[in-house]
Every structure is written in structure tokens, then in C-alpha cells.
Amino acid sequence: MSKINIKSTINSFSSLGRQLTEPDTQLMAIIDDERHHNAWFTSESVLQAVTAIGKMLNEVDLQTWFAKYNLNEQAGDKKVGLILAGNIPLVGFHDVLCVLASGNQALIKASSQDARLVKAVLQKLVVIDSNFADKFSFVERLVNFDAIIATGSNNSSRYFDYYFGKVPNIIRKNRNSVALLTGNETAEELSALGHDIFDYYGLGCRNVSKLLVPKDYVFNFFFESIEHYKGIIHHHKYNNNYDYNKSIYLVNSVKHLDNGFLMLTEDDRMASPLSVVYFSYYDDQASAQKTLQEQSENIQCIVTTAPINVSNQVVPFGQSQQPALWDYADGIDTMEFLANL
Known part of the structure; x- marks a missing residue:
């Protein structure tokens, strides 16, 4: 050898x-x-x-x-x-x-x-x-x-x-990714967040399926900033998921926000269905960090510019699907594992 x-x-x-x-x-x-x-x-x-x-x-x-x-x-x-x-x-x-x-x-x-x-x-x-x-x-x-x-x-x-x-x-x-918003994001940052949500139609574990937002967050600016992703609705499989989830929400009177190609609904879970992103409100930075730490086993990466101290990988907006060689899935160092066999 x-x-x-x-x-x-x-x-x-x-x-x-x-x-x-x-x-x-x-x-x-x-x-x-x-x-x-x-x-x-x-x-x-x-x-x-x-x-x-x-x-x-x-x-x-x-x-x-x-x-x-x-x-x-x-x-x-x-x-x-x-x-x-x-x-x-x-x-x-x-x-x-x-x-x-x-x-x-x-x-x-x-x-x-x-x-x-x-x-x-x-x-x-x-x-x-x-x-x-x-x-x-x-x-x-x-x-x-x-x-x-x-x-x-x-x-x-x-x-x-x-x-x-x-x-x-x-x-x-299973793991999913989360975006922590402060409410001070620019249009460019929220537009980049669209990549984290929509790249590969949201099918990856590094895709954002959950937003943590400050209390009283208004989503209008978020929706305006991601409007240019609207073409995604023309993919037949994505469209089928959107129509299906929308009909479920309407029939069951589930409160949700809808811009014609993405739905947002308040939900504590991390993994949302395709064409839907869940959100939860937080009171302050400390409570947001506590939520992330409690869910760390279910999180692949966190998209934010906020200064947080967590065990999961933290990436800037738009970068969740651009991992480097050392950005290991689930935070487990694959090379270290293999080098020590």
C-alpha cells in the first residue's frame, strides 16, 4: 500500500x-x-x-x-x-x-x-x-x-x-436549513436569500425551509425582493406542489401568505413542504439563538448576517448552496473519519 x-x-x-x-x-x-x-x-x-x-x-x-x-x-x-x-x-x-x-x-x-x-x-x-x-x-x-x-x-x-x-x-x-432575519436586511440580501430558498427548487438539505423573524416582522419587503424568482412556478412539478399545498391551506383555513409562487405560514417545524417556507417569530437575539441551538440536530446550515454563536455552519445570504470543501454535511468531518480508518 x-x-x-x-x-x-x-x-x-x-x-x-x-x-x-x-x-x-x-x-x-x-x-x-x-x-x-x-x-x-x-x-x-x-x-x-x-x-x-x-x-x-x-x-x-x-x-x-x-x-x-x-x-x-x-x-x-x-x-x-x-x-x-x-x-x-x-x-x-x-x-x-x-x-x-x-x-x-x-x-x-x-x-x-x-x-x-x-x-x-x-x-x-x-x-x-x-x-x-x-x-x-x-x-x-x-x-x-x-x-x-x-x-x-x-x-x-x-x-x-x-x-x-x-x-x-x-x-x-434529514436536515433543513434556516434563515435568521433581523429586519434590517437590504433588498440585495433578501434577493440573495431567494437563491437559498429556490435553488434546485428547494429540494436540498442546504435549502432554506424556515425563517426566524423578529416579532411584528412585515413580509412585504421580503416578497418584493424575491419577485424575480417568479418564473419557478412554470416548472410543472413545482407548480403541482404549489397548487396542492395551496388547496390544503384553503380547505383547512390555514392562515398563510402567498405571492403566487411561494407560501409562508407560521409553524414551529423546520421541514416545510415544497413551495412553502415556515416561519416563527422571536423576541430577541438570545431567544432566536436558543431556538437554533435546540434545533441544531435538525439544521444543516444557518443563513444570516446576525452575529450568532451556534454549532451549525453559518453562511451569508445566497451562499447556502455554495459549500466549500470543508463544509461537511451534518458538521461531521468526513475526511477526518476516513483518515483514521
Whole structure:
């Protein structure tokens, strides 16, 4: 078992990053074709996901990332089973990246919703560096693994615990993201918040599904600032969700605000249905922080400019779907886990 050549690995991944930032004709054809396999994966959404990963794989960040871990000392070569989610394009790629970067082998059980993109990106990596050719395989069933990283729902996590509890594992459950508003946000900041809500149609765990707002907050300015996202209603699946939730609220006389493509309703829960964002009022900064701390196990990231002290990742408006290499899902350091296998 050989040591990892970190310099060569960084060169390979940064080269892949450059190719993803400016997709060639072949990759663009795959990007455009995805909507035929998964109606949520529009060309715009897939291109956004591909280029976001491309930007993430820049040389400076890769060097910073690798410097945090003692990988040169590690033998690697463990077989790591990966159960990938498929809710947004390439959502499982970071796990694959971590396994390859740590010198281990990835046994990939891709989601049927998002199997083609991951394969296409890894094929590009193999063309750049043939050493990765035998470092991953796509499998229908996971067998003969040394560790597991599985992403799913609160329900599936119980099965994962049962089947994979005897090996080192990271098992992820449902999480959602929250925006903490102070009432002093600019139109630009609230417009950027629209990205956190609407990117990938709100299907990601880093999408904002809940707003914490000060008592007596008036939503008019918020609605004005996100008006330019109204085109989202023309996506038939999003529109179906909007019509369905609207009819439920009307039939059940649920008090809600509606701008024609997004509904807001007061609710203590974190996970809202598609086309709906829940909100809760808070009395002061301390009570808002207390709410966030109590819900930390259910939160992926918090979007705000307020100075808060919480355990979850805090990002500026518009940045929830632009994670860096070290922004780990559920706050669990995947590379640290893999380096210590």
C-alpha cells in the first residue's frame, strides 16, 4: 500500500475543477439530457451543480483542505461503501471525493435519481489521472466493505444503523436549513436569500425551509425582493406542489401568505413542504439563538448576517448552496473519519 501523492492528487482534482467550471460539448450534452431522466434536473440546475463543484475544486482550497489532515502517514486502501442521495444533482459527489482524496476505494451505490452525472464526472477524472481507474466502482449491492457513509431520511437511517452498525460509519438523516432575519436586511440580501430558498427548487438539505423573524416582522419587503424568482412556478412539478399545498391551506383555513409562487405560514417545524417556507417569530437575539441551538440536530446550515454563536455552519445570504470543501454535511468531518480508518 503506497502513500498518497498529495501534490499529484491536488493537480488532478484542480484540473477536474477547471473542466467542470467550463463544461465541454460532451458534458453539456449530459447536462442537457438529465431532465429526461429526472424532471427536477433541469439544464440550469444541473449546470449550477456542476460549476459549483468545479469552483469548489480550486487549487488554493484543495491545498488548504489537504493540509488539515495527516494523509501522508496513512496507508489508505480501505473499501468504503457509499450510499448516495439523489435529491439534487451531484449531491453525493463530495463523499466520493473524500474517499478518493484519502486514498481509499469507493464502492458507490448511486441513487437512481442521480446516477449518470456522478459517473460522467468520475470518467473525466480517470481521463485526467488513470490512477483513479481502479479506485471506485458502482455497485447495486454493498458487500465486502470496511466502512460506510450513508445518506438518507430519518426512516432509512434506522435501517442503515441496523445493517451497518458493526463497521465504522457516518449515517446521515434529514436536515433543513434556516434563515435568521433581523429586519434590517437590504433588498440585495433578501434577493440573495431567494437563491437559498429556490435553488434546485428547494429540494436540498442546504435549502432554506424556515425563517426566524423578529416579532411584528412585515413580509412585504421580503416578497418584493424575491419577485424575480417568479418564473419557478412554470416548472410543472413545482407548480403541482404549489397548487396542492395551496388547496390544503384553503380547505383547512390555514392562515398563510402567498405571492403566487411561494407560501409562508407560521409553524414551529423546520421541514416545510415544497413551495412553502415556515416561519416563527422571536423576541430577541438570545431567544432566536436558543431556538437554533435546540434545533441544531435538525439544521444543516444557518443563513444570516446576525452575529450568532451556534454549532451549525453559518453562511451569508445566497451562499447556502455554495459549500466549500470543508463544509461537511451534518458538521461531521468526513475526511477526518476516513483518515483514521
